[in-house]
Amino acid sequence: MSIGRCGDEAMTGRPGPAFEGLMVPGGFYERPELRHALAQHDFGTVFKALRAVLDLSQQSFADVTGLDQPWVSKIESNARTLENLATVVRIANVLRIPASLLGFDTAPGLSSPVEREATWLNRKNFIQLAAAAAMGISVPEMAHLRRPRPRHDDPRTPERIGTTDVTALRDMTTIYRQWDNRQGGGIMRADARAHVRFARLLKNAACTDDVRADLHLAIAEASMVAAWMSYDMGAHHDAQVHWLLALDEARHADVVESSADLMVDVLLDMAHQSLHLRDQRQGLKLTELATAVVAGHSHPVSVSTRSYLDIHRAWCLAAQGKIDPTRRALDTAHQRYADADLTTAAPWATHVGPAEISAQHGHALFLLSEAVAGTDQAAAETAAADAIGHLRSAIDGYGGDYARSAAVNLPGLASCLLRVGDIPAAVTTGQQAITAITALSSQRPLARLDRLAAAALPVAHHPDVADLCARIATATAA
Structure with a gap:
């Protein structure tokens, strides 16, 4: 989306909507089909559903939103899309759309619910900025990201730092990572973001070249954790900003051997987010960009990182319903993991053990089952049946330190059990999922x-x- 006024002028002859906001029914946007549409910025689906529930004609809806009726018709028929960020901001506020459902941040200290996202980073240039950060291309947006603006509450930093200071940063990052794995991103997210800012301020201190490179990598690790916490809480824009920062810092640490692994893992985390938002094309582009980093970096990546790359490729293929390519990618990942020494994993990959590997494999098969269910029921059931064993093994293998990982895989297991017709087990697992989540x-x-x-x-x-679905509706609405 571009920031400007041309989109508004093309779609409306009026300065703004007839009145501010609609009486949208509670929980309306929590419907699965609308959450999916909003994640894709598919306003046509949203317009039609909202007009139906409020019994509005296209002309009345146009009066409310400040759009012209022909534009409403074109958007609903997918002949046109809302691509202007300022227009999306205005329409989202009028329609009372929660910012998080559009992939926008809702962090405190910004102006208004959706206007907070009228910034230098938007959905269209995210891939380009990720590529620039990964490849070391100088662009103005990355310079904007690289220099934190001074704030009155910034802590004082030492004039000179050494190895022990960087080690202390890493120790604190480990604490945040552990909290995230156990409880999710909400409890410590603000602290993790403040930790990143403090680490960035340390770049003003004097230090040796070796310490400087190590500091860049420590900042990248901290940013990676803060990004994942934001993603975990639905603050997708904030997550993307921190991932871009992690990429940029890791690239500046390219004299450190593990910087290649970190850059690839950051890009794959971005791809993970894209697949979560049902954007398979962006997920595949980010996976391909990670492959390019592997090929072009001065340091080789570890076998486990290559395995993680293969798994993401399998996820992207599975989400597109490509059966044979998905299984080939899974076989490759499985063979690589068998050759990897997981005991030497970098701090950001210490969660990758037998349970996580099983979860990755099972999730790919779940995605495949989901993708082909409407076109090849037999293949969907086969993929679901294969996924069940992997997901059960993962959930049983995760300990309390990875409670979030176990919980996030329970709904997929329940879905696969439904797909193969085991309703009692599916309901039991689904109830467990709600309780855990x-x-x-x-x-x-x-x-x-x-x-x-x-x-x-x-x-x-x-x-x-029916009882399970009712409880899910209550849980997601809350």
Whole structure:
């Protein structure tokens, strides 16, 4: 989306909407189909659904939104899209759309719910900025990111730092990472972001070249954790900003051997977010960019990082319903993991053990089952049946230190059990998923519950399934 006025002038002859906001029913935008549409910025689906529930004609809806009726018609028929950021901001506020459902941040200290996102980073240039950060291309936006603006509450930093200071930074990052794995991103997210800012301010201190390179990498690690916490809480824009910062800092640490692994893992985390938002094309582009970093970096990446890359490729292929390529990518990843020495993993990859590997494999098969369910029921059931064993092994293998990881995989397991017709086990697992997820400080698993509710629709007449869906609706609305 570009920032400017031309889009508004093209779509409306009026300065603004007839009145501010609509009486949107509570929980309206929490419907799975609308959450999916909003994540894709598919306003046509949203317009039609909202007009139906409020009994508005296209002309009345145009009067409310400040759009012309022909534009409303074109948007609903997918002949036109809302691409101007200023227009999206205005329409989202009028329609009372929660900013987080559009992938926008809602951090405190910014202006208004959705206007907070009229910034230098938008959905269209994210891939280009990721490529610039990864490849070391100088662009104005990255310079904007690189220099934190001074604030009155910035802590004082030492004039000179050494290895012990960088080690202390890493120790604190480890604490935040552990909290995130156990409880989700909500509890410590603000502290993790403040930690990143403090680490960045340390770049003003004097130090040796070796310490400087190590500091860049420590900042990248801290930014990576803060990004994941933001993603986990649905603050997608903030997550992207921190991932871009992590890429930029890791590239400046390219004399450190592990910088290549970190850059690839950051790009794959970005791809993870894209697939979560059902943007398979962006996920694949980021995975391809990670492949390019592997090929072009001065340092080789570890076998486990290459395995993680293969898994993401499998996820992207699975989400597109490509059966044979998905299974080939999974086989490659499985073989690589068998050759990897997981005991030497970098701090940001210490979670990768047998349970996580099983979860990655099972999630790919779940995505494949979901993608082909409408076109090849037999293939969907086969993929679901194969996923069940992997997901069960993962959930049983995660300990308390990875409670969030176990919880986030439960809805996928329940969906696969539904797909193969094991309703009692699916309902039991689904109930366990709700209990585990609502105990976390995490928003991301709620989207998995929505997908479970969608998978349950064909058997929603079953009383136990109906009860499960009702409880999911309550959990996601809260």
